Amino acid sequence: AQKITQTQPGMFVQEKEAVTLDCTYDTSDPSYGLFWYKQPSSGEMIFLIYQGSYDQQNATEGRYSLNFQKARKSANLVISASQLGDSAMYFCAMRESSSGGSYIPTFGRGTSLIVHP
Amino acid sequence: DSGVTQTPKHLITATGQRVTLRCSPRSGDLSVYWYQQSLDQGLQFLIQYYNGEERAKGNILERFSAQQFPDLHSELNLSSLELGDSALYFCASTPSPLGSTDTQYFGPGTRLTVL
Secondary structure, eight states: OOSEEOOOSEEEEETTSOEEEOOEEOOOOSSEEEEEEEEOTTOOOEEEEEEETTOSSOOEETTEEEEEETTTTEEEEEEOSOOGGGOEEEEEEEEEEOTTSOEEEEEOOOEEEEEEO | OOSOEEEOSEEEEOTTOOEEEEEEOOTTOOEEEEEEEETTTEEEEEEEEETTEEEEEOSOOTTEEEEEOTTSOEEEEEOSOOGGGOEEEEEEEESSSOOTTOOOEEOOOEEEEEO
């Protein structure tokens, strides 16, 4: 079963508009971390935002915010005031503990975001 | 710039060959992770090292091996290469091996093409 599900293979947004990229996850571990990464066409993976399972408030980093709904097991990324440079693949990831005590990361398949001028 | 370096940037080789990918973690980071990104499999965790010791293993083939050296750089060795091994290989690092809160910083990747 998929641990991280990103249901939107592609999204389009107008420049300066806000966009929400969906991510749902599956875990029985009470302690886990959720991450979003951006991968532009150049290939590098850029860390955007982190949310811990015990965090009470939604994480925010500049124009990025994470809409964390623990009961629904969703961690959607909201990008406000989209810019042309936001066009990229976006990956949701989760880290949960393994039997060895180390946190094993799992990535979703990604969402391709295209920002139109 | 994440501070994680990977060499080479591109690698083209033939089936059956062996290659070594190199990664230097961010200054102060003790833990290194290797990932494989391919079109059909997405981003797959391969293996993690912490301070020279293997810490966690993911979907790593037996033909692949890795190690972390005393200076903390890591190498991923891929042998008996097949066409399906063509992918982007990433290295990431964190300060410590444990904890779900650690943010992984990724290197720029090595693009491997097997012909």
